[in-house]
Amino acid sequence: MSERVVPEEGRRRRRPTKQGTVLSERLIVDTALRLIGEHGAGALTVRRLGASLGADPSALYRYFRDTDDLLLAVADELIGRTLRRFRPTGAWRADLRTLGLMMHADYQAHPQAALLTCARVTGRAYEIQAVETILGILRGAGFPDAEAVRVYHVFVDQTLSFAALDAATLALPAGAREAEEGAWRGTYARLPAQSHPHIAATAPVLVAEMGRSGYPAALEMVLAAAQARLGAVRSPGPPPPGARAAVPGRGPG
Amino acid sequence: MSERVVPEEGRRRRRPTKQGTVLSERLIVDTALRLIGEHGAGALTVRRLGASLGADPSALYRYFRDTDDLLLAVADELIGRTLRRFRPTGAWRADLRTLGLMMHADYQAHPQAALLTCARVTGRAYEIQAVETILGILRGAGFPDAEAVRVYHVFVDQTLSFAALDAATLALPAGAREAEEGAWRGTYARLPAQSHPHIAATAPVLVAEMGRSGYPAALEMVLAAAQARLGAVRSPGPPPPGARAAVPGRGPG
DNA sequence: CACGTTATGACAACACCGTTGACCTGGAAA
DNA sequence: TTTCCAGGTCAACGGTGTTGTCATAACGTG
Structure with a gap:
């Protein structure tokens, strides 16, 4: 077998499927995205995708080496969708907020693609464009290079990691997702004040807060801290304690 | 069938397996964690776990309702490993910093398991203890309940999501991980200043920065923003939107 | 227009997976 | 000593990704 997949631009004979559809990389990726969006997390299987396309599942292996290959193609399309919609205004804080929320939202629309994707460095066109854009916003705002x-x-790691975290929740099978919701209402909200005073005291707030994503609040906090540092750079004074705390990094990796 | 699983404390007859091992919740969870660590996240299947334990795969269903139930038990054990080591000092900011870095580090020690579990709400003992502890630190510091x-x-979502992001990198096959490192050095560091001025201007810093985890820096920024809000609450001026009146907190739990 | 070539879709099979109903058996309780 | 049933085992079901083989329609060529 070895190499049955052919690059899209090298395709010459486009033969219709038994059911009449003409396959293409583009059609397959779009159908995969639609399948995910319409029928939830577990809906993306080779067999179901084949059925959705009106083709034998094995036909997909003429276009993608395996399912991971297919998912990376989906991921690339995702990055593009986010970036193409973004219009900077020139106000750095607002622009970062908008961009962060847009990326987060676009990833939530396709949870399992986000899950498998957002920790990878692709080095491809859209990713490069994103790096350049964000660095431009920050340097334009007056942040020194370092x-x-x-x-x-x-900003980037926080956005991507929250996207993954929230995507993971969305990608859960329906039963497990309801169980998580129920854990806050059923378990945490009922703990006695004697054994768990802090949980008991904050239970209503806790239930409400944990039902939504922490990303917007986290983003605001990071933006606020960034602005504080920008002020410190512009009008130099003593840096706030812990601003450069010595902490172990992850090491080269 | 309906309910074949029995709570651990209600077990009375412990019958050895055909191969001689005596099963228990504890033994199963530890074996699962070992399996994941040694052979990757994909190695955790009921059949393989059964084989590793020297038992029929279906025997596990006497201890866990399904594989997801087992996974939640693994998740809670992971939380427990961090929590058992933590000793609060009473200084809220230092305590949160320590706890965050400890959790992050412990999750990195089991990247594959972290990936599978860190988006889950277990509702089990260790997780509850963690919630109570962190809320206690914050209320003790004087933060109003909301x-x-x-x-x-x-704090929690950021810690867990960064843990997942960094775990995903660690969990990549060696080849892919080196490719990511190379993308920064080989692709980004070589982009011409004409087309990508901001990347070119910051290339050396960029390569150095992106090689390590962004979590410590992100944590510092969130802690700084939290302290700023705490200051606003304590010395009333124009309160930040959403802030409430201060409530006397209790000591850390 | 007819003819090979061959790209590409279809089929069938493989080895796994999680899960469950039925069975059997040995340990504990009485 | 007897009884009972918790808990281990077996076999089977329907699902999954993947691939070796075959059939055929679309193309370049004459």
Whole structure:
């Protein structure tokens, strides 16, 4: 077998399926995205995708080496969708907020693609464009280079990691997702004040807060901290304690 | 069938397996964690776990309702490993920093398991203890209830999501991980200043920064923003939107 | 227009997976 | 000593991704 997949631009004979559809990389990726959006997390299987396309499942292996290959193609399309919609205004804080929320929202629309994707460095066109855009916003705002890179790193990793976390929740089978909702209402909200005073005291707030994503609040906090540092750079004074705390990094990896 | 699983404390007859091992919740969870660590996340299947334990796969269904139930038990054990080591000092900011870095580190020690579990709400003992502890630290520091819950949410989700992001990198096959490292050095560091001025200007810093985790820096920014809000609550001026009157907190639990 | 070539879709099979109903058996309780 | 049933075992079901083989329609060529 070895190499049955052919690059899209090298295709010459487009033969219709038994059911009449003409396959293409583009059609397959779009159908996969639609399948995910319409029927939830577990709906993306080779067999179901084949059925949705009106083709034998094995026909897909003429277009993608395996399911991971297919998912990366979906991921690339996702990044593009986010970036193509973004229009910067020139106000750095508003622009980062908008971009962060847009990325987060677009990833939530396709949870399992986000899950398998958002920890990868692709080095492809859209990703490069994103890096350039964000760094431009920060340097344009007056952040010194080193600080701009640090804030960029936090911003991007935070956005992607929250996207993954929230996507993981969305990607859960319906039963498990309801069980998580129920854990807050059924378990935490009923703990006695004697044994768990802090949970008991905050239970109503806790139930309401944990039902939604923490990303918007986390983003605001990071933006606020970034602005504070920007002020410190512009009007130099003593840096706030812990601003450069010595902490172990992850190491080269 | 309906209910074949029996709670651990209600077990009375412990019959050895055909191969001689005596099963228990504890033994199964530990074996699962070992399996994941040694052979990757994909190695955790009921059949393989059964084989590793020297038992029929279906025997596990006497201890866990399904594989998801087992996974939640693994997740809680992971939380427990962090929590058992933690000793609070009473200084809220230092305690949260320590706890966050400890959790992050412990999750990195089991990247594959972290990936599978860190988006889950287990509702089990260790998780409850963690919630109570963190809320106690924040309320003890003087955060009003609503603010304490909000900061708790950001802190926990940020820690877990970064843990997942960094775990995903660690869990990549060696080849893919090297490819990511190379993308920064080989692709980004070589982009021409004409087309990508911001990347080119910051390339050396970028390569150095992106090689490590963004979590410590992100954590510092969130802690700084939290402290700023706490200050606003304590020395009343124009309160930040959403802030409430201060409530005397209790000591850390 | 007819003719090979061959790209590409279809089929069938493989090895796994989680899960469950029925069975059997040995340990504990009486 | 007897009884009972918790708990381990077996076999089967329907699902999954993947691939070796075959059939055929679409193309380049004459």
